[in-house]
Amino acid sequence: MIEASPKDLDAPYWAALEQGRLNLPTCKNCGVWHWPPVSRCAECDSWGLDWHDIPLEGEIFSWTRTWHPFGGTEGLEKPFVTVVVAIPAAGNRRLMGLLEGVADTAPVPIGAAVKGRVSHTRYGETEIPTILWHLAARDGDAQ
């Protein structure tokens, strides 16, 4: 009997983020990347995921700048930039996060290389791990 709990499918992702790592799943059978995680692979109909540590590196797919407060953003200084980042090492699956280090009115270049780090954001009464992205240096980004 299979006991898949959709609520817990992403638990390895959150556990890794708490340790400052990015962990994303592939299908245990065919290896296709999934995000968000799925209980059954749509490509090969098999069950089960393998989880992989991958670098916090990606490319900006889209972004938006928020100037006004709304529920859940009380802990963020305004304005803030939310980005959707494609992760090449994970089949270009996309993750959301915050972009740090950009001026309040600066445009954000689509396709720009970014690197991330894990921080925390207050959401209501809870501190949740959050990926903070920054633009990677154009001539290499020594870490």
Ligand SMILES: [Zn+2]
């Ligand atoms: Zn599969």
